[in-house]
Amino acid sequence: MSTGSIQARAEGWLGNNDVRLLVALALAIGGLYALFSVVLGFQLNGTVNTLRRVAFLSAIYAMLALALNLQWGYAGLFNLGAAGFMAIGVYTMGILAAPVTASPPGFGLPLPVAIVAAILVTGVVGGLAALPAIRLRADYLAIVTVAFSEIVRLTLRAPEFANTRIAGVAFGTGGATGLSLPSNPIRILFYTDPAATAPAPNALGAAMFSAVEPLGIEQTLVIGWAYVVVLCLCLGLLYWLMIRIGKSPFGRVLKSIREDQQVTQALGKDTRLFKIKTFALGCALMGLIAILWRLSGGYASPRMFKPIQTFYIFIALFIGGTGSPTGSIVGGALFASLLFEGPSFVRRVVAEYLQLSNAPDTLVGALAELGTLDVTPLLAYSVQDVSISALRLMLLGTVLVYLMQRHPDGLLGHRKAIASSVDLAQQATREDDNE
Amino acid sequence: MAARDYYSRGQNLLYNRPVLVIFAVIGVFLVFDILRQLGTGTIVVTDLMSYLWNGLVLGMSLGLAGVGLSMTYSILNFANFAHGDLITSGAFAGWATAFLIAGLGEFSVEALVLIGGPIAVGSNELGINVVNTPLALLAGLLVAAALTAVLSLLLDRIVFKPMRSADGVTLMIASVGVALFLRNFLTFSFLTDSRGLTGGNVPQFTIADVTFGGHQITLVVVAALLMLGTHILLQYTKIGMAMRAMAANKDLAKVTGIPTERVVKLTWIIGGGLTGCAGFLIALQQGTLTVTMGWDLLLLVFAAVILGGVGSIYGAMVGGVILGIASRLALVWIPASFLLVAAFVIMIVMLLVRPSGLFSGRTTA
Amino acid sequence: MSKNAHSARSDQTQKGQQEQILKVENLRKTFGGITAVADVSFHVEKGSITGLIGPNGAGKSTTFDLITGVQRPDGGEVEFNDTEITGYRSDQVANQGLVRTFQIARELSEMTVLENLLLAPQNQAGEAVWRAVLPRARTKVVEQEKELREQAWEMLELFEIEHVAHESAGNLSGGQRKLLEMARVLMTDPEMVLLDEPLAGVNPTLEEKLIDRLHTLKERGYTFLFVEHDMDVIMNNCDTVIVMHQGSVLTEGQPEAVKNNDRVLDAYLGEEVKI
């Protein structure tokens, strides 16, 4: 492919309204966080780290929303078990990649092999789960899938499989304590021997680290940002993939299944097969994304895969708009930056501005002070760890109810893009009619 | 002649419902396995009896908690994921009342209303149990019912009423939002600690080495009475008839002049009341209370309702008891960490084999 | 069966005459206590326009459902092109070249008219997800999409609805929906089409147009079985007429013979004829 055509393509992309919207959104969110950090006089390292965290979670939730959108937005398959499939992906990868000498022992496979195998396993399990489940009504499908994800989580948590031996092969899930995962693979870029305890930086690493050191930015942060860049590339790829699928004849069949399955079938489409494939593909993607998510932390535990995790993704999806890949990314980014990370940032702002005295022990105590028109005790009570996270989830619940009441197809509305690989208006022998 | 008749009927069943037959065979096999294990002494009769009793207690909890869910499911046509947190809300309301009545004067109102939690209230010193403080418990039960009914009405007014014409999935997702809100409102107000409720000498009876706890018995008896009462209410009154009509066909009910909004309100009141009672009694039986109690039970309650058949009150009860006993009996074969797994598997299989449930078609009766 | 019912319009179909494309034997279906289809048997000749008439509730739509696999029959047999297709899923039936329209037009309202048409063709390369995505394989998909686009425009022209090509199907008028539905099943490239009251709710001008298309398509070799209440339409356009009443076939034959059959009249008098 010539450079000219690549350039033309890039221009085409940037001229694309949706891409411009996404870039603008990223800049706006980043700017908002940066602005607050600067105004509040946070350390540069801390600010850059906050931005990294927000960007990381935005990319992850955008990708998860894209995968869920394939199932729900495109095909109308209500999968309330996303967390379970994520867990299957992460744990399969973790168990396959863990060294045979580790505790619990694994299979010692190279990381790329383990990741590919994990994606396949998640896809196959998704397909098998879909086999009977797709006959069910949407609400029963929701209950079945959420129960399935709980079965997965409880099984991973069970002490019986924490460190076990089946047919002579020793392996384990680590039970309730969780499972160590391979270290962040992006470190290869910066270190000569990333596995060592105090690894020496390679040429790129040395250059990067010394460049940012005067700014007070730590090595781990450089690595973290490099990982975010890789994630954003993955996100771009997935976005492109989803748009392609949406515009393909495959996507067209999904669109019509969502609207009227009986008609689709009467036109000769084996709707069951389409649904199973879509479900499997979506689950495989969820497995992969979850791997990307957990690899940066190097650790997985069953607690991370509770149903609330699935609800997070649905909230992201519904914020953006079901059926639209652009909407999924917008939703993922807004969810992660404003709803998920926002409250704890606000809390830091509050703590910075108001010199809060010790928080009252109970809500009753906090409310009692309201009588004297002093709101600080209530604020102090509200920004404690437990209360702020509760408030955050109350906010999420409210947002979900609001969306369902006012915008059940999401803020960006339902899918409008035409499902065709070619421009339907164009036609060799015909001029456009634009009456 | 008769033998041939049975034979051909059996052949028909095998042909038409192969999955059902397979599960029946597995069921029979498991029963025989229990008998065999009893014979070989791998399990003893006492164990089996206590599995059955504990299963019955769990089953009645699920059944009572399921009636409200079943009613809203059949009349409003959506799976209410906030139901678990209604159970918890009822429990908190009821127990705050019971603590207040039992401990007023001895402890600060703040501590009592918050049911201990961050401020320690020795539940042993309060000594709440059916023998010591029956009135406090009765008051708690009534408040739990009343407050949950009011809360249900409030939620309906704010959340569900504006979306009457929405489809089941939209309503279900909204109910997930309600669940998140309710549970975390409780966390925000009461903080997360698990709190002890009962104290003193909780009476218990031991018959042939099987222990029947006083609060277990209370739960089973009260739950049975409540369900019987609800059944009578729905079977022999106009309200019940209207509800059945609406569950069967909403549009038709509307056309024939049934005041659908009134029926919906009554559904929330009756369902909410029973749900509050369930929360209070389950907490009583467990002796402890956490903000995730109802949410943790929710899938099991769904399982009971679906097993019995959505909309059927007997179904919820029978489904709950079957599920309770089956999941406890499963301890004969599987370790305790897979108890919930077993229950969920039963539910999934039921949904796949017979999605209409055991008592299908008998809406709210 | 005599041949003079076949008008001069189709001289090619005169030859392979006696070939039966669809054979229905003893079809049966009950819903709870209601017997919708009691015992239906009939044959349809290849290349014909066959009318299926009968009062409301006679079981015509249910018979269509049973033939096309939308519902499973309780008993009986369906044979299409000498292949037994009883109990096939509706997609399998469609893949055999037998498609149907629904009595109440079921357009995919959130899709445009063109999308509706492009959905229909069978075995599209791009229906395999990997071909839809991988760059090299996708060239074939794009090629095919272009071909289908041509076909779709032709179909729109045939039914004279090009002006609404980019309109959401949900915005069409009732008559346009009927046209779209028919255009859509034709896009599957069938051999035989079952039309369930294609003229109901269609204005007279459009009705004439539709009937005209029917004959055009018949000349191209399609076979039609269609439900219609208007006796005049049936008499003037059908080669054979099948009359259903209370779930059974009352009689079948040439339009003239059926028209003068007293039992048919009785059946209709017993039930108001609505369109």
Ligand SMILES: Nc1ncnc2c1ncn2[C@@H]1O[C@H](COP(=O)(O)OP(=O)(O)O)[C@@H](O)[C@H]1O
């Ligand atoms: N799904 C169904 N459930 C119950 N009864 C049905 C169903 N479908 C059709 N029927 C009944 O079967 C009979 C035949 O209906 P139908 O095939 O629609 O007749 P037609 O198309 O000739 O007007 C009617 O009495 C109708 O009420």
Ligand SMILES: [Mg+2]
């Ligand atoms: Mg009809």
